[in-house]
Amino acid sequence: MLSGVSFEASAGECVHVLGPNGSGKTTLLRIIAGLLPPEAGQVDFNGRDTRADRDGWCAAFSYLAHSDGLKPELTAFENLAFEVGLRRGVGAGEIEGALGDLGIAQARDQVVATLSAGQRRRIAFARVMLAGAPLWILDEPYTNLDRDGSVFVSAIIGRHLDAGGAALIAAHRPPAIPGHRPRNFELAA
Amino acid sequence: MKRTTALSAALLVYRRDLLLAQRHWGQVAQPLVFFVMVATLFPLALSPELSELRRISSGVLWVAALLASLLGLELLFRSDHADGTLEQMLLSGQPLSMLALAKGFSHWTACGLPLVLLSPFVATGIGVPFDALGTVMISLALGTGILSAIGAIGSALTLGLRRGSLLLGLLVLPLAMPALIFGARAIDLSIHGDNARGPLLLLAAMLVLAVTLAPPAIAAALRISTE
Numbered sequence: 001m002l003s004g005v006s007f008e009a010s011a012g013e014c015v016h017v018l019g020p021n022g023s024g025k026t027t028l029l030r031i032i033a034g035l036l037p038p039e040a041g042q043v044d045f046n047g048r049d050t051r052a053d054r055d056g057w058c059a060a061f062s063y064l065a066h067s068d069g070l071k072p073e074l075t076a077f078e079n080l081a082f083e084v085g086l087r088r089g090v091g092a093g094e095i096e097g098a099l100g101d102l103g104i105a106q107a108r109d110q111v112v113a114t115l116s117a118g119q120r121r122r123i124a125f126a127r128v129m130l131a132g133a134p135l136w137i138l139d140e141p142y143t144n145l146d147r148d149g150s151v152f153v154s155a156i157i158g159r160h161l162d163a164g165g166a167a168l169i170a171a172h173r174p175p176a177i178p179g180h181r182p183r184n185f186e187l188a189a
Numbered sequence: 190m191k192r193t194t195a196l197s198a199a200l201l202v203y204r205r206d207l208l209l210a211q212r213h214w215g216q217v218a219q220p221l222v223f224f225v226m227v228a229t230l231f232p233l234a235l236s237p238e239l240s241e242l243r244r245i246s247s248g249v250l251w252v253a254a255l256l257a258s259l260l261g262l263e264l265l266f267r268s269d270h271a272d273g274t275l276e277q278m279l280l281s282g283q284p285l286s287m288l289a290l291a292k293g294f295s296h297w298t299a300c301g302l303p304l305v306l307l308s309p310f311v312a313t314g315i316g317v318p319f320d321a322l323g324t325v326m327i328s329l330a331l332g333t334g335i336l337s338a339i340g341a342i343g344s345a346l347t348l349g350l351r352r353g354s355l356l357l358g359l360l361v362l363p364l365a366m367p368a369l370i371f372g373a374r375a376i377d378l379s380i381h382g383d384n385a386r387g388p389l390l391l392l393a394a395m396l397v398l399a400v401t402l403a404p405p406a407i408a409a410a411l412r413i414s415t416e
Binding site: 055070071 | 192
């Protein structure tokens with residue numbers, strides 16, 4: 001599906017992966033995340049093959065997939081406390097702060113099944129944000145978000161880049177991140 | 190920033206799964222109801238004669254427990270796979286076999302343990318004498334543990350398949366046969382007033398083997414199924 005793909009991203013940089021439907025954007029991100037094995041080639045992090053130390057590599061990034069990865073039976077808070085808790089110790093205040101940053105503080109104790117698709121996307125993004133990983137791999141982060149939601153998400157990505165983080169974004173339209181110009185990486189159909 | 194240790198990550202998984210079981214307890218109760226139904230059908234269909242019931246009660250208890258456990262297994266990873274939380278667990282940087290062990294153990298707490306607690310009542314109903322009830326509970330406690338461990342491997346392997354349930358049975362039941370043989374034998378010995386220590390110790394050994402070897406196998410199966 002993909003061949004001859006090669007690029008680099010460094011700290012503080014945002015790479016925008018673009019291409020028509022079916023060009024392999026999601027496949028590329030899944031290969032980078034280690035969810036799919038590449039037929040040939042490798043993914044390096046800090047000059048080392050990521051497959052050599054899979055757990056270490058997983059700790060270095062957080063991944064926002066197509067599906068939000070939330071349990072519909074649990075509340076927003078329970079979901080975040082679990083998924084972020086798997087990676088690092090997280091306090092209740094931090095989770096509430098992140099929900100507030102994304103404008104969904106009121107959804108804290110609501111069961112995810114009752115929330116709208118946009119609210120779920122925001123909770124999933126809160127997970128990425130709270131994980132505290134230097135690299136964010138975001139697959140269509142703006143799906144289902146309204147204008148406010150997109151602004152919140154862009155601002156948070158901007159802050160992450162300012163703090164020396166990196167982001168890899170697959171999206172149909174170029175992300176408008178305040179103070180940063182994403183570098184385009186285009187996949188052919 | 191403090192990294193979560195593998196042990197506390199496993200504890201988080203265990204607690205979350207119990208919370209989920211509590212939120213949809215109807216699904217959890219299904220295998221239990223099945224267990225009680227199957228075991229009570231036998232005296233109705235065969236004969237209420239105590240001596241005859243006692244000849245088959247050990248087998249009935251074990252087969253019913255085996256099939257009931259199989260019912261609960263399908264849910265083990267399927268919903269996590271469907272909503273994407275399994276993928277996030279895979280990417281959490283925690284050893285997957287530890288998380289798998291925690292999931293298996295919480296599955297046993299929600300499905301196996303209630304079955305064990307219910308078994309003395311069901312057993313009494315099909316003519317097992319009072320003295321043998323302890324053996325019934327011990328053998329089923331060990332047996333459901335073995336089934337949870339073996340079943341989790343099958344459940345992880347059939348995850349990507351649309352109609353995995355039949356295949357799950359074909360995979361798990363043959364592997365569960367040794368446990369069935371020794372478990373039923375232990376209850377049988379106990380019903381006839383003999384010492385059931387031998388088969389119970391063998392069952393315990395099988396449980397140790399299953400719990401040690403299953404987690405890495407489940408982890409590998411999950412990685413294959415999510416690719």
